[in-house]
Amino acid sequence: MTQAFWQIAYIVGALCVVLAIKWLSSPVTARRGVIAGELGMLLAVIGTLLRVGAVNLQWILIAMVVGAAIGAPLAYLMPMTSVPQLTALSHAFGALAAALVGTAEYYKDLSEGHPTVGFKMVAIVVESLLGYLTVTASVMAFGKLQEIVPTRPMTYKGQNFINLALFVIAAALGIWMIITPTPAWVFPAFIFLSVLFGVLLILPLGGGEMPTVIALLNSYAGAACAAMGFALENRLLIIAGAVNASSGFILSVIMCNAMNRSFTNVLFGAFGQAPTAGAAQVAARPVKSATPEDAASILASARRVIIVPGYGMAVAQAQHKLRELTDLLTKRGVQVDFAIHPVAGRMPGHMNVLLAEADIPYDRMHEMEDINQDFAEADVALVIGANDVVNPAARHDKTSPIYGMPILDVDKAQTVMVIKRSMNPGFAGIDNELYYMDRTLMLFGDAKSFVGEIVKELPKN
Numbered sequence: 001m002t003q004a005f006w007q008i009a010y011i012v013g014a015l016c017v018v019l020a021i022k023w024l025s026s027p028v029t030a031r032r033g034v035i036a037g038e039l040g041m042l043l044a045v046i047g048t049l050l051r052v053g054a055v056n057l058q059w060i061l062i063a064m065v066v067g068a069a070i071g072a073p074l075a076y077l078m079p080m081t082s083v084p085q086l087t088a089l090s091h092a093f094g095a096l097a098a099a100l101v102g103t104a105e106y107y108k109d110l111s112e113g114h115p116t117v118g119f120k121m122v123a124i125v126v127e128s129l130l131g132y133l134t135v136t137a138s139v140m141a142f143g144k145l146q147e148i149v150p151t152r153p154m155t156y157k158g159q160n161f162i163n164l165a166l167f168v169i170a171a172a173l174g175i176w177m178i179i180t181p182t183p184a185w186v187f188p189a190f191i192f193l194s195v196l197f198g199v200l201l202i203l204p205l206g207g208g209e210m211p212t213v214i215a216l217l218n219s220y221a222g223a224a225c226a227a228m229g230f231a232l233e234n235r236l237l238i239i240a241g242a243v244n245a246s247s248g249f250i251l252s253v254i255m256c257n258a259m260n261r262s263f264t265n266v267l268f269g270a271f272g273q274a275p276t277a278g279a280a281q282v283a284a285r286p287v288k289s290a291t292p293e294d295a296a297s298i299l300a301s302a303r304r305v306i307i308v309p310g311y312g313m314a315v316a317q318a319q320h321k322l323r324e325l326t327d328l329l330t331k332r333g334v335q336v337d338f339a340i341h342p343v344a345g346r347m348p349g350h351m352n353v354l355l356a357e358a359d360i361p362y363d364r365m366h367e368m369e370d371i372n373q374d375f376a377e378a379d380v381a382l383v384i385g386a387n388d389v390v391n392p393a394a395r396h397d398k399t400s401p402i403y404g405m406p407i408l409d410v411d412k413a414q415t416v417m418v419i420k421r422s423m424n425p426g427f428a429g430i431d432n433e434l435y436y437m438d439r440t441l442m443l444f445g446d447a448k449s450f451v452g453e454i455v456k457e458l459p460k461n
């Protein structure tokens with residue numbers, strides 16, 4: 001009877017995990033996706049407790065309380081712009097759990113006098129290698145994003161060779177353990193090399209690479225959990241781990257494509273070293289700036305306005321003011337749409353989440369490929385705290401670090417208005433030629449306050 005219950009809990013839990021990923025792919029169903037994911041986890045925990053039967057629950061309860069005491073404040077205290085860091089930490093915890101379970105299984109079998117062999121050992125080796133390296137790599141990624149660890153790429157001569165050699169030695173130890181029982185020092189040495197490899201993997205990368213790297217680490221953590229599922233003969237872990245591994249991998253590929261970066265570049269490149277000289281060139285060139293009154297009167301006489309949000313909108317939390325502006329313009333008969341670049345902000349879906357939070361209708365939000373051709377027909381492109389994702393240099397300047405990255409064609413609109421606080425560059429550290437175009441007006445100020453000013457100045461009838 002109990003067996004039937006935990007098996008049902010596992011099947012429904014696995015279904016919830018798959019549905020969660022499906023629903024999370026659209027802002028309309030994202031909330032449902034989060035609930036499905038939480039329900040899946042709850043069923044997994046209940047199912048596992050039923051499965052193991054009468055065990056001492058004391059330690060499990062303590063672990064739950066400690067986990068909740070760490071997780072709940074983290075979720076509430078970290079601002080939205082710090083979600084990449086938070087995600088890195090949660091991968092570190094997940095991977096640590098997988099790695100520790102692998103280690104415990106290995107030593108449990110050893111202490112019971114029958115050292116792990118065969119397929120189970122393969123699973124433990126994969127789980128421990130991916131698990132331990134993901135722990136340290138994720139902690140390093142967290143450190144770089146939080147600027148606790150220097151964000152610039154740290155490179156030295158022979159770095160790739162050392163990394164590769166370390167990985168090969170760790171893999172060789174793993175294969176040794178799979179083939180035959182090994183001396184006592186081998187497993188700890190294997191763990192040490194995996195932990196070290198995680199640190200060295202992140203050193204040569206710039207802070208800017210971290211969101212993409214985190215998606216990749218998500219994939220490793222998922223693969224470690226799937227391997228743990230094989231070691232423990234637990235189907236739910238295999239399914240959840242495999243879904244996690246594949247979705248993390250697909251996400252990192254999408255992010256790399258959207259930034260025109262190859263996987264090898266992300267792993268061995270030094271994007272963070274991109275020239276920051278652009279900032280210095282900026283001051284010498286004149287730009288046209290405008291006031292909130294100017295902006296309001298241009299917007300009031302437009303027929304079609306396309307708004308492009310970026311990282312600055314997230315920092316300023318300008319989405320609610322933007323909603324007010326959208327409502328007022330729509331009332332005046334202006335067609336207002338939002339153009340969302342796949343890597344605007346600092347994490348995938350960053351803009352969609354913020355705009356949805358402000359109740360901006362989903363049918364007003366458009367993906368880059370769906371709206372790009374419409375800029376040529378727009379009276380105004382209103383860029384709010386976006387920079388790299390609208391930089392025309394990506395189309396033609398082969399020396400630019402963002403060359404080849406698909407961008408939103410805002411420069412094709414009749415008038416371009418850009419809200420930002422200064423002429424400072426964005427994430428890639430480069431100047432933006434959009435700001436010097438004849439039809440571009442710079443609206444200098446904090447995104448939230450500036451949009452608020454425009455709202456005040458807009459004619460109300």
Ligand code: NAP
Pocket residue numbers: 208209211212255259309310311312313315316342343344345346347348349350384385386387388389390419420421422423424425426427428445446447448
């Ligand atoms: P961005 O290029 O980083 O530019 C953001 C702009 O916002 C800055 O130029 C900044 O200018 C302005 N800003 C900051 N705070 C502001 C405030 N309070 N009010 C008004 N403006 C403010 O942003 P983006 O165009 O969204 O591009 C995203 C970048 O992140 C891309 O290079 C992308 O490759 C990278 N990236 C994204 C992801 C992802 O998953 N989304 C992952 C990894 C990397 P001021 O300082 O002058 O105000």
